[in-house]
Amino acid sequence: MNEELEDRLARVAALPKVELHMHFEGAAPPAFIRGLAKEKKVDLSGIFAPDGSYAYRDFWHFLEVYEAATSVLKTPRDFARLTRAILEQSAESGVVYSETFLSPDFCGGGDVGAWKEYLHAIREEAEACEREMGITLRGIVTCIRHFGPDKAKPIARCAAETAGDWIVGFGMGGDEKVGHQGDYAWAFDAAREAGLRLTTHAGEWGGAKSVREALTQLQGIERIGHGVQSIDDPALVEELAERGIVLEVCPGSNVTLGIWPKVAAHPIAKLRDAGVKVTVSTDDPPFFHATMTREFRDLSEAFGWQEDVFAQLNQTALAAAFCDDATRAEVAKRLG
Numbered sequence: 622m623n624e625e626l627e628d629r630l631a632r633v634a635a636l637p638k639v640e641l642h643m644h645f646e647g648a649a650p651p652a653f654i655r656g657l658a659k660e661k662k663v664d665l666s667g668i669f670a671p672d673g674s675y676a677y678r679d680f681w682h683f684l685e686v687y688e689a690a691t692s693v694l695k696t697p698r699d700f701a702r703l704t705r706a707i708l709e710q711s712a713e714s715g716v717v718y719s720e721t722f723l724s725p726d727f728c729g730g731g732d733v734g735a736w737k738e739y740l741h742a743i744r745e746e747a748e749a750c751e752r753e754m755g756i757t758l759r760g761i762v763t764c765i766r767h768f769g770p771d772k773a774k775p776i777a778r779c780a781a782e783t784a785g786d787w788i789v790g791f792g793m794g795g796d797e798k799v800g801h802q803g804d805y806a807w808a809f810d811a812a813r814e815a816g817l818r819l820t821t822h823a824g825e826w827g828g829a830k831s832v833r834e835a836l837t838q839l840q841g842i843e844r845i846g847h848g849v850q851s852i853d854d855p856a857l858v859e860e861l862a863e864r865g866i867v868l869e870v871c872p873g874s875n876v877t878l879g880i881w882p883k884v885a886a887h888p889i890a891k892l893r894d895a896g897v898k899v900t901v902s903t904d905d906p907p908f909f910h911a912t913m914t915r916e917f918r919d920l921s922e923a924f925g926w927q928e929d930v931f932a933q934l935n936q937t938a939l940a941a942a943f944c945d946d947a948t949r950a951e952v953a954k955r956l957g
């Protein structure tokens with residue numbers, strides 16, 4: 622690698638970063654999950670590779686491994702410990718503001734009282750980390766698509782009951798190939814009526830048509846998780862740009878899961894050139910061997926992007942963050 626490129630990558634890596642799309646349990650370091658499994662005497666050896674990383678065959682197997690890893694997270698205290706492990710990891714990458722997907726399914730099974738206890742523990746630890754590390758966390762309550770629309774209703778109730786200055790959004794993850802976005806309209810409507818801002822996973826696996834579905838079958842979607850398969854539908858790309866829909870793009874995740882063979886083949890640059898508001902996130906960092914530093918470096922190397930492009934990506938992300946304006950102003954100071 623020539624010196625000029627190395628210097629650029631080092632400068633880009635050192636920038637502060639804003640991240641909008643990270644699954645809370647999916648960010649759990651494998652050593653953390655292994656440690657909890659040992660404490661609780663649960664045999665999770667089947668989900669780890671010999672080198673200690675998570676092992677899975679494809680996206681659908683990943684979802685199974687994800688749920689198995691999550692099974693050792695049992696108490697609010699476990700989630701508080703995980704909060705610290707995740708924020709240390711993000712802070713190491715220079716992340717100054719992060720939005721994370723939280724699933725009440727894994728925090729008391731959708732019971733509002735239990736969810737409030739888990740949330741209290743997560744928030745308290747996040748606020749301690751903010752004071753120590755200068756990283757702000759906000760939560761987006763997320764229903765899980767392959768659990769079905771009936772399971773999404775109590776999750777939306779959990780979201781509505783805790784909507785405020787910390788739980789700022791509602792979304793949906795999971796298997797995009799199950800059902801239709803509109804099947805979950807009740808949950809999204811309830812969340813929106815409680816004042817929550819909305820995002821949903823589409824266009825990662827379900828094609829451009831799944832992004833259209835998100836925009837036509839749900840009301841008030843402001844951001845799309847991934848959305849990158851929109852590239853196959855030029856009229857949709859134009860519509861996304863015109864409407865200012867923000868894409869939470871996770872290039873490393875897409876490449877690791879084999880949707881594109883390498884970052885240089887990823888459509889993020891084409892979408893950006895077409896005027897779509899793109900942002901950059903890690904999705905499930907240890908599962909995909911991703912860090913925000915690595916995302917920035919890989920994008921700079923693949924597309925020749927200089928620091929100004931990353932500063933712009935950060936500004937787009939901060940403007941699209943679901944936090945209140947006072948928080949946004951505080952984070953803006955950290956971006957310089």
Ligand code: HPA
Pocket residue numbers: 644647687794795796822825874904905
């Ligand atoms: N995609 C969709 N659903 C998810 C993911 C993901 O990467 N991680 C956890 N749930």
Ligand code: ZN
Pocket residue numbers: 642644794822846904
């Ligand atoms: Zn995701």
